[in-house]
Amino acid sequence: MLRIAHVPVSCAVLLLAWTMALPAQDTSTDVSSETAKMQAMAARIDELVQTRLDREKATAAPLATDGEFIRRAYLDLVGNLPTVAQTRAYLDSDAPDKRQQLIAQLIKSPAYPTHLANTWRALVLEPSDDPQRLQNEQGLQLWLRGKFSQNVRYDRLVEEFLTATQGSDGPGYFYASQDLKPELLASETSRIFLGLQLECAQCHDHPFDRWKQQDFWGLAAFFAQLERPGNDNVIGLGRFDIVDRDMGEVTIPETDQVVPPAFPGSKADYASLGGTRRQQLAIWMVSRDNPYMPRRAVNWAWAHMMGRGIVHPADDMSPQNLPSHPELLDELTDYFIRSGFDLQLLLQTIAITDTYARSSEAVSDSEAPPELFARMAVKSLTPEQLYDAFLKVGLLKTDVTMMQQDGQRIQFVARLRTASKDRTFFDTGMPQALAVMNGPPVSTATSPETSGLLKALSAPFLTDEQRLNVLFLAAYSRPPYPDELKRYQEFLQTAEPGQQSAALGDVLWVLANSAEFMLNH
Template sequence: MQFFSRSNITNFILSFAWLAIPASGFADDFSSPNVKIREQMVRRIDSLLAERWAEEGVVPAPVAKQGEFLRRASLDLNGVIPRASEVRQFLSDERPEKRSLLIDQLLASPRYASHFATVWRNRILPHEIEMEHLREAVGLHQWLRERFARNLRYDNLVEGLLLATGDEGPGPGLYFRAHDLVPEKIASSASELFLGLDLQCAQCHDHPFADWSQRDFWGFAAFFARVRSPDNPRRDTSYRLIDSGQGEVLLPDTEEVVPPKFLQASLATEDRLQSRRMQITLWMTSRDNRLFVRAAVDWAWSHLFGRRLVVSLEHVDELESLTNSQLLEELADYFVDTGFDLQELLRTLTNTRAYQLSGHPENTEANSPDFFASMLAKPLTPEQLYDSFLVLSPLRNDGGEPGGAQLGLGSMSIDPRRMEFIRRMRSPPGDATEFRWGTLQALMLMNGQLMDHLTSADRSRVLGALNTPFLTEAEQVEAVFLATLSRPPTAGQLAACVELLRECDSQEDRVRALGDMLWAIVNSTEFGFNR
């Protein structure tokens, strides 16, 4: 680390960046023609949105403040709030391109890979499955993390998941097991996740308003009818999957076998070299499969902006908002042209002015969220909360060795406290901008163990670090705000907090008062959201 710190890039970047730069797309190569292509795309996104704002008479929100942007990008790309030291460095950095540089650093951080592995795991599996298949759920997370770390092409990532056999160890096969190896369940999930189609209704009847007939659905499901567990699985390899030579689906309430058929396309031909699953996977992940590409960019967009670009990925040319559908199409082309490079897509989107707008709308009334004229706020996810608490104040290891051993998983590194916290703080799947806790969840955050580790004078590491004679009261207060909200306190907040500290009658009480400030901030609405 010492070796790198002489460089003019910050320590923070260096602590991660050297690990990942060789693997990441074109981030490191500023002379690459790809940079120009990216810059063009960034400008194109912003000009398309700006045209629409002009047409609709929408005044966009101002550009987010530096700290606001830093916190947002860190949460979206790395799943945690930035450290106080990182906030200080970023605020004092005067280079005009510092936001772009930050994005590069965040994409190169190992936290990028684990955060996106978490996001994907939550996307593709029901939450409850973890309790029953812990080993495979942890395996899947590792499998995903490893792929995001080397920025595997998006199409290859999906291929790997859909073609899992268990040769890769416990993990990706869980996707099939989570759907009980039932072809219609797998079909319904895979078409939604990777093609952006809601085929669930077509399972039982012809959909009155959609193109998909019941036969289309079952023709699609037929591709997954031959994925099986091995006949005599041993316990240690029970996660394995095979493609059997037999297995069909029947049209419901009939004896009619539905042959495999690609959606809106031809029947599949019997192929002795390729399993049915291989055939559908290659069809789905083809660069010519527009639904596949659209679904990918739409997901990336909604991950960052909190809202999908379009309501449906079919017939995008007939949608109400032509701007958004055009944006979707151009992003889809761009994603194909840049080789399904997910990091590059995220880099492009986060470099737009639209992504960097403040969350604070100037004109509330005229501002439909579909205009993307201000940033929507997303409540922190349980994972973001837990991991951010640890950034604020690492937990002390209480003697015991929390982790895989405790749960009978050998050396797998998992934190049972984190799992339990996440399980209990979880909201049902749905709109990422909605806040849906119950009071017991709020109480768990307010008075639970995790908060105690942050705010208790005896246990909190951050309070331990603040409790030093080298810091004035004002500096202590400032550090608390930078570490939590990524901004300095307002003048009023500073004055009030400093006064509170001065009123304390002992050093111990002063530390407690700092803990109380942390408590109040961390339970505040400002902290609770990624804005």
């Protein structure tokens, strides 16, 4: 047995991974070779999806228009709309590989890790409309952004998350938000990193799955020795440090039966390696003994880009919930592992496929079921995306302090935060919609006195057609259709003298409150 009990856990994890013969990361510096591998995998994805479509006699949607694609890619990879200038440059380009160029550019953008951190913070933490809790989440947000900006190996990210102790700049708030309860931590970590819904086995054996009560509490035992320093309740103080004790057990509810730590579906034993229980869990998480972690990561990446997972829901990958494309999930998982758990490369590979580039419009009355991926799923914008979209099109005042902007953002996100983690499920109710349509920031920012965009469009040398083109490019990443242009030109011509800017504000209000603006399609 390899002696690594006194090696720091991050080193121990990697050493153990090597001894267990995980596929090695390709360290070749040949960029063209790596690009070729990525393109080959993208082509294989399209082939496997098309094979299933052919088998089901389903028709795939055509490729999205350039305007649809650039808007979708920006929202999915950097969380915001492209500028008018960026959209125009993309629409005017005739480069045959401009889709691949755009994706590569977005992946390298500093906005990419910020958006991924937003996405993962929402995945890790339960939704809240409490501004104080949203403020407390910023430590985890910054920690995640740092990892994604460095493109840290996904297995290393998982290991660091599971063994974190310094909460002010790490995942400590996650542990604090679960009150350090072993059963809650077991339930959430299995969902987030394994795609297993073990909580149904908490009180009794799972009625429809393989998991027994012993499996659930065996995982919970890895979290049974945690406490806050001094046992202080620091949940509201912005610092969430935790320590690992050398004592603490779990028992089956209403019994005296102590359950030792055990990995779900595995008889592996890493106790002899030493370290804390969480370190032992982290070692198993990134080893080849754990078949769940890489498949869950791949399924999350697919769901993030495509709107639904190869297994749906994306966090329920039990043996009873079969994938729609088993071979695709297997091959993508192998690709992910061989890349060195490169999450950025995985997202980039999915993004350059024709499957991702398809239109969201139905192509026939007998529409193919969503699990065939015949067309792109329509996704709602997250509250953060919607706020940034308002900012991008000039619907937010920019002449305020950074502190005021942060407070405004937190309040906005709190009002529109929803319970569902499925972006294809639209559960924003009438109160949230009215808050957007009639309250700040939209009601105050569609006037020429407060909107920077409308002020810019008031230049006398611009025609109404040019002004409308700018508004549509800003909101929809496309020029207006002929009938839209005609209708809005007629509307602007009816404006009273001196009220043209106000009429443009009305147009902007209509565009910003449309489904086309509020959805990622």
